[in-house]
Amino acid sequence: xxxxxxxxLDPRLAETTFDWGLAAPGLNLRLVNDSRWPxxxxxxxxxxxxxxxxxxxxxxxxxxxxxxxxxxxxxxxxGAPKTNIASLxxxxxxxxxxxxxxxxxxxxxxxxxxxxxxxxxYEAGAADVLHQALLGExxxxxxxx
Amino acid sequence: xxxxxxxxLDPRLAETTFDWGLAAPGLNLRLVNDSRWPxxxxxxxxxxxxxxxxxxxxxxxxxxxxxxxxxxxxxxxxGAPKTNIASLxxxxxxxxxxxxxxxxxxxxxxxxxxxxxxxxxYEAGAADVLHQALLGExxxxxxxx
Numbered sequence: 001x002x003x004x005x006x007x008x009l010d011p012r013l014a015e016t017t018f019d020w021g022l023a024a025p026g027l028n029l030r031l032v033n034d035s036r037w038p039x040x041x042x043x044x045x046x047x048x049x050x051x052x053x054x055x056x057x058x059x060x061x062x063x064x065x066x067x068x069x070x071x072x073x074x075x076x077x078x079g080a081p082k083t084n085i086a087s088l089x090x091x092x093x094x095x096x097x098x099x100x101x102x103x104x105x106x107x108x109x110x111x112x113x114x115x116x117x118x119x120x121x122y123e124a125g126a127a128d129v130l131h132q133a134l135l136g137e138x139x140x141x142x143x144x145x
Numbered sequence: 146x147x148x149x150x151x152x153x154l155d156p157r158l159a160e161t162t163f164d165w166g167l168a169a170p171g172l173n174l175r176l177v178n179d180s181r182w183p184x185x186x187x188x189x190x191x192x193x194x195x196x197x198x199x200x201x202x203x204x205x206x207x208x209x210x211x212x213x214x215x216x217x218x219x220x221x222x223x224g225a226p227k228t229n230i231a232s233l234x235x236x237x238x239x240x241x242x243x244x245x246x247x248x249x250x251x252x253x254x255x256x257x258x259x260x261x262x263x264x265x266x267y268e269a270g271a272a273d274v275l276h277q278a279l280l281g282e283x284x285x286x287x288x289x290x
Contacts (some may be wrong), residue, residue, distance in 0.1 A: 013269060016208065033286075050227075051217070051228060052209070052212060052213050052216055052219075052228070052230050053213035053214070053216050053217040053278075055213075057210070060209055060210075060213060061206060061209075064197070064205055064209045065202070065205075068197050068198035068200075068205060069198070071196060071197055072196070072198040075196075082195075082196075082234060083196060083234070084231065084232070084233045084234075084235070085197050085231065085232050086229065086230065086231030086232070086233070087217050087229070087230050087231070088229045088231070088257065089227060089229070089234060090227070090229070090247060090254075090255045090256065090257070102178070102235060109235075110235045110236050110260075111235065111259065111260045112233065112235070112257040112259045112260065114256065114257045115255075115256045122277050
């Protein structure tokens, strides 16, 4: 998908996440700054997308393909056996897809992570370590920079 | 997608939902028996699918296309402005996609519905009324039976 020049990231998403660039053209990958769970967001860079069905068929296909790739990679690099994937939008209306690595003994247990206490920001450098590990998992050797 | 003959629906999903047949070949549509929220499940009838990335590319495409169609239809027939779409699997591992109609003033407010109190079963006939309304919305005129 191509980036819509009128797209503007919701400031609540901008403030609570790290920008990890593009997962595909027009599809922004971000990390939620909450070290309790490895938690990615995919944000299509198109204005006025709120619901899954607001996306074009091609944009939806790109989104879900990248979600599947990233979910598998996130489990590999974190050792988590499970991923939660969701578009909720109960708080921030702008469409964003959550991809969250889950372990049975994590802080939310068998429950959802949304609304669970307060975020614990990453310590200096820790998010970059995760980013590099994820890039190493999804990119062919030699193309990870 | 075609149905896998070795597929067997997890009994915890069977016990808590109504069977609404097929949304597409090999893709079961179900209604969660909790009248607090209009809440659909899509269950690919394939054994050993736990994660989104366990699905084949074609099965993933069919799943997301049907999710988009059903989410839009569910908002129309319920008047809810929002849908939550998610694969979690924190409790039941067998892959199932949630499609939940949400209103800002519903019982969970801005929070997620999972783990929110106890289900309130539908009264007799109420689930069928919702089913017929949904079929009327997604099927061409004359093909709703």
